[in-house]
Amino acid sequence: MAVKELYDVIVIGSGPGGLAAAIAAKKAGADDVLIIERDIELGGILLQCIHNGFGVEIFKEDLPGPTYSQRFIKEVRALGIETMLDTMVLDITPLKKVYASSKQHGFVVLEARSIVLAMGCRERTRPMIRIPGTRPSGVYTAGTAQRWTNVEGYLPGKRFVILGSGDIGMIMARRLTFEGAKVERVLEVMPHLTGLTRNYVQCLLDFDIQLQLRHTVKRIIGNDRVEAIESVKVDEKWKPVPGTEEIIPCDTLLLSVGLIPENELSKKAGVLLDPRIGGPIVDDSFQTNVPGIFAAGNVVHVYDLVDWVTEAGYVAGNAAGEYAIKERQKETGSITIQAGDNVRYVVPQMLDKAHLTDKPISLQMRVINPIEDPVWVEAHDGSNLVARKAERYVRPGEMVTLKLRPKHFDDVRKAGTLTISVNPK
Amino acid sequence: MEEKTKLICISCPKGCSLDVTHDGNTILKVENAACKQGYVYAEKEFTDPRRMVASTVKVKGGLHPLVPVYTANPIPKPKIQDLLVELRKVELQAPVTGGDVVLENVFGTGINIITSRDMPAV
Ligand SMILES: Cc1cc2nc3c(=O)[nH]c(=O)nc-3n(C[C@H](O)[C@H](O)[C@H](O)COP(=O)(O)OP(=O)(O)OC[C@H]3O[C@@H](n4cnc5c(N)ncnc54)[C@H](O)[C@@H]3O)c2cc1C
Ligand code: SF4
Numbered sequence: 001m002a003v004k005e006l007y008d009v010i011v012i013g014s015g016p017g018g019l020a021a022a023i024a025a026k027k028a029g030a031d032d033v034l035i036i037e038r039d040i041e042l043g044g045i046l047l048q049c050i051h052n053g054f055g056v057e058i059f060k061e062d063l064p065g066p067t068y069s070q071r072f073i074k075e076v077r078a079l080g081i082e083t084m085l086d087t088m089v090l091d092i093t094p095l096k097k098v099y100a101s102s103k104q105h106g107f108v109v110l111e112a113r114s115i116v117l118a119m120g121c122r123e124r125t126r127p128m129i130r131i132p133g134t135r136p137s138g139v140y141t142a143g144t145a146q147r148w149t150n151v152e153g154y155l156p157g158k159r160f161v162i163l164g165s166g167d168i169g170m171i172m173a174r175r176l177t178f179e180g181a182k183v184e185r186v187l188e189v190m191p192h193l194t195g196l197t198r199n200y201v202q203c204l205l206d207f208d209i210q211l212q213l214r215h216t217v218k219r220i221i222g223n224d225r226v227e228a229i230e231s232v233k234v235d236e237k238w239k240p241v242p243g244t245e246e247i248i249p250c251d252t253l254l255l256s257v258g259l260i261p262e263n264e265l266s267k268k269a270g271v272l273l274d275p276r277i278g279g280p281i282v283d284d285s286f287q288t289n290v291p292g293i294f295a296a297g298n299v300v301h302v303y304d305l306v307d308w309v310t311e312a313g314y315v316a317g318n319a320a321g322e323y324a325i326k327e328r329q330k331e332t333g334s335i336t337i338q339a340g341d342n343v344r345y346v347v348p349q350m351l352d353k354a355h356l357t358d359k360p361i362s363l364q365m366r367v368i369n370p371i372e373d374p375v376w377v378e379a380h381d382g383s384n385l386v387a388r389k390a391e392r393y394v395r396p397g398e399m400v401t402l403k404l405r406p407k408h409f410d411d412v413r414k415a416g417t418l419t420i421s422v423n424p425k
Numbered sequence: 426m427e428e429k430t431k432l433i434c435i436s437c438p439k440g441c442s443l444d445v446t447h448d449g450n451t452i453l454k455v456e457n458a459a460c461k462q463g464y465v466y467a468e469k470e471f472t473d474p475r476r477m478v479a480s481t482v483k484v485k486g487g488l489h490p491l492v493p494v495y496t497a498n499p500i501p502k503p504k505i506q507d508l509l510v511e512l513r514k515v516e517l518q519a520p521v522t523g524g525d526v527v528l529e530n531v532f533g534t535g536i537n538i539i540t541s542r543d544m545p546a547v
Contacts, residue, residue, distance in 0.1 A: 202435050
């Protein structure tokens, strides 16, 4: 793929939020829409969510995550939306410059008329919840274990304890059981389940996996690898109740303790975040405080249903597309055509940028002095040569034409003034 | 003899807590269901409980070493373990197309196991 420098809309992230945003931006009339994704394929987190439960609102069907994603990927391809995979966005500026790095393209700087942030969310990790004890291997987030088990074909342990009764944790409890592992316990510090009740039934109850509410991990035991965890009951004030400790042997501890919107990039672009949820403050079209920067999906707040992420993506993408079109209209203006060396006059004297589309434009001129040897007829933007053609001779009585063709238009657009000159070769 | 059992409907994310009055496996009354699917679920759960199953099968020469698969319809709960055993024996060759049938009419249930996504060859 050839990388352009300027896009109407750049979407960062290709989960359901980003895919929907790109589709809506294109449908709103934006020409160049680009999705940048750090993974080697489009689809986002849903690619590892192989369980069903997606699409009930939008498709009235109960689909697995990868199937849901694939429907939107197909639409993105059909609409001719460009994609850059295996590419990490490193920085965004308030002026909508995007700095990215990839194996294929190296370090690239792109510019967009509008941007949709669709980086999704990430999982809380051990340091965020401060579990004491040793630091052996075998402590992972549930989502990491999900990626290994469902995509990469690697089971991270044999005996598991899961901390947190979030959906990802419960779904992983069932998944690990399917793969022949033993889930010893699910511990939840709250007095209630934090995930969906249906997941409690079909992921834990169905497989006799024990859930303990108001319990947490007091300590991790093990040197190189987790050997056990010590659990403890907590009271109403979240204080451990002495005497309720239990050693649960296991080789792996999974954390399913919540998701937070992924907004490191947003901050760099000057986007203000709502401190309560960690996502950008947005208006009803999901525009952030930075004009032309929109946000869609779990980057804003963590949604319950993927279908709603898609809906949000449509709204943000549509607004981003319309914004880009307005910007483009503002950029259009005129370019002055100036007579340079040995040129008396040029017609037309002005070019409307809006007309620089797919048809060539003829510049007609008369020279001041005849030259009976071969000459160059050239259009310059300062010292930059934009277009030229050769003539065998020029005479004041015979009009000279220089055609500007679509391949020249990118350079023409950048120029404030084009100077036309006729000089001996 | 009339009995009361609490059941959580798993047909949708709402997860209604159903109060089921029944005589053995015969349902007499279902209370607290937010929609009529709750009754259907309770009846099924008493006579022939079924679940959707999603897992993975091996694939050779693909972008990833596994391709996700799922039951096109819920399968009887007692068959889940047997199904997982069967799925471990499957090995596909990339490219794979989403919706391809991996196992047909498993255990004579009429239910197919299908792939959840394309898996391009690399
Ligand atoms: C582990 C996990 C499991 C989940 N399971 C479920 C579930 O079972 N059911 C459910 O409804 N929801 C689930 N969710 C929530 C899920 O994230 C959303 O439902 C949905 O995927 C959100 O879509 P999204 O487009 O906002 O984000 P995502 O799908 O997360 O997509 C974000 C994309 O942005 C890319 N990205 C991020 N930063 C950059 C960067 N700097 N440069 C380039 N690309 C970048 C990421 O690689 C990713 O592909 C889960 C979330 C996680 C983290
Ligand atoms: S009874 Fe209806 S609303 Fe309630 S969980 Fe079942 S399907 Fe959903």
